[in-house]
Amino acid sequence: MSYEMIALLMFASMMLMMMTGQRVFAAIGFVAVVAALSMWGTGGSEMGFSAAMKLMKWYPLLTLPLFIYMGFMLSESGIANDLYDMFHVWFGSLRGGLAIGTIILMVVVSAMNGLSVAGMAIGATIAMPELLRRGYDKIMVTGVIQAGSSLGILVPPSVVLVLYGMIARQPVSQLWMAGVFPGLIMASMFVIYVVIRCRIQPELGPVLDSEERDIPLSKKLSLLKAGILPLLIFFLMTGLFLMGITSLVESSAVGAVAATVAALIKRRLTRQVMEDTLRKTLGISCMFMWIILAAMCFGSVFDGLGAVRAIKSLFLEQLGLSPWEVLILMQLSFIIMGTFLDDTAMLVIVAPLYIPLVAAMNFNLIWYGVLYTITCQIAYMTPPFGYNLFLMKAMAPAQVELKDIYQSVTPFVAIMILALMLIMVFPQLALWLPTQYYGG
Template identity: 35%
Template sequence: MLFGLSNPELGVVMLVLFIVFIMLGFPIAFTLMALGVGFGYWAMGDTVFSLVVQRTYSVMANDVLVSIPLFIFMGYIIERANILDRLFHSIQLALGNVPGSLAIATLATCAIFATATGIVGAVVTLMGLLAFPAMLRAGYDVRLSAGVVCAGGCLGILIPPSVMLILYGATAGVSVPKLYAGALFPGLLLATLYMLYVLIRCWRDPSLAPKLPKEQTDVPWTAVLWALATSFFPLTILIMSVLGAIFFGLATPTEAAAIGSLGSLILAAAYRSLSFTKVKESVILTARTSAMVCWLFVGSFIFSSIFAILGGHEPIKNLVTALNLSPTMFLIVAQLIIFVLGWPLEWTEIIVIFVPIFLPLLEFFKIDPLFFGILIALNIQTSFLSPPVAMAPFYLKGIAPPHVTINQIFSGVMPFLWIVLVAMVLVYVFPGIALWLPKYLYG
């Protein structure tokens, strides 16, 4: 007992303090460790320090997490090898006179690049430098252009090989290959809904996306096919090889990530875009990102372990069960909580801190953790798009021309937020969208 509080009540206090400290701007990983060790010392005494060592070692020795730096390295190499601008140009040529062709090409490029890297900031920044100015020069509506770049850039959180799904799998004890298989069709569904929205809106109101000049659309098919053959197909083949190796059990996620990293180096060399400087930059950025993720995971394991030892899950579980919710209502409430948490918190905190709170309740409501994870991956799209914190609009604002305001960007992303909700409803009503491929591949 501390301050007259029972251990479960102390667990809840620890959770509340974490949210308060994060709001005040304290470093996330070290806040998690400090709170875990502090409250753990009261509950366990000196034993808590042994727990810290064990949890740190278990994270560093986790084979699944080794794939994270490899996938990140693959993405950074592709980013720095100027492969993205080739891809965008070839898709733009292929679309020709399609209404909103530049916007649809942007979404298609984002969807493909999302399978090479799950780093939202990198995709939004790159497309903000490459596609956003091109759309503005062509006379596209500022809000539509901003929404397309921000929404498309967030697809990497959902479409495999997503780093978020690796973390969810490690946290929830769900097979990463199954998660990848489950997320593939929902990711493609969301990207398709984005493109259909842009196509229909630009068809109904051509002023939003004026037609491109003839010299940009009247291109011989031989030139289009050559552009696709030299940019679209090589990258697509690399990505499908990586995902196929995972889906069909030919390689573990870590082995497939290693193949992808090697393939990205070969592809960059083939384009004559590989240099020591670019490799060095990619290695440094990979080390920085991986260190952040790993220490965050260490902190979250310590925090969640102490939280469980204190019994902090019990008051929350008792509250939810006392509400007498149906499985459907529980899913709605859980997704609403995650949606609200996405305003002040990033997806990493949501996955490693708050998902473990929901996991014991999944068994009570007989909900498949894989299905729950796919809904979370869809939902977290909104945390990057919804004001006031919305990282994707701020990434774009940082590189946008001065006349583009943050309010215009926020206004542009709002329709895409509604599309995410539509996709979540479709996946819930038709769960086969997420569950058919894992069942087909793994039984």
């Protein structure tokens, strides 16, 4: 059997195992180990051991549990609730104002967290009940929360971009900067859509009652204080890193400490909050570790087969596809895989194949990291098995049915596809900021 067929068989076996419901790390690792032992005998076991040692020596990996801890601490301590109260007062007098405030809340939470799960939890448990109680359309509200929470994997400090940087050997600071403008552009497009939709159909996003709107200016100004702590945490964490004062790992530690101090200042650092935060942090961190370990083992076997060179030859030489056609096919494959995999699994499964192929086609790997992340956002919200769709169903009130969730994402997926096309056609939208800051 040729090496190309072995590589194809490995990939097909892995996808088949995951479609049967096996855990992602178990499917990836099992196929890698079986392939290594079958081709290289007992000596193949050293590939897995080497991958484990390489993982343990990855100093930047310390950032993952620290970023995750920071996000859960801010969420569990209720600081995000304070932010929503502020947006509720300041945007309630506009048609669709609370939906706009929810999108802005998601951007702020993303800047504090780096994951989409926390934003989804905050939006579904805090914002959605308030929006529904005030007569907002449940379909539009559901779409707003799903689209807004997806920004967590694009806006810095995105954990997904940290993982991409580790695997693609690209500087995380440049990846974070590359995600700023695309994230803000996408959030702005969401806001514009809500404004236009609510102007055409005012009943979808009614203004607040006069009793709720008529709040003294002094109280409105006092509510602005709710935004000071999150902004301070974001500056301490991201600002110090981009200024070169702290390293990536030190920056994540600053963010974790700052989030804990913020909860302490707010008098919300209880035993229960700390216990819930640590338990969730440990669970997510261990999941990431196992998936990355399995993927590195799989990648080493794949690389040993020469599969990357073979697929490059297939696409560019035998089939005669242009680099742009190959890139579009790669993005479509991400969307398909995203119907049943999360972003981390998608990245580590195809990284050994796609990243060297992108580099071989002379595309910028920083730019491609942004494309990958936006495609993950689209995949998260694409029926029938989008990751965010079922998270929303699990967290939403009973009155929000699955068909409502499916219907709600259509306009936002269209907006995301438009944003993806803009970034593909105009790479400088992602590359201008890191180029200006770092040069070259």
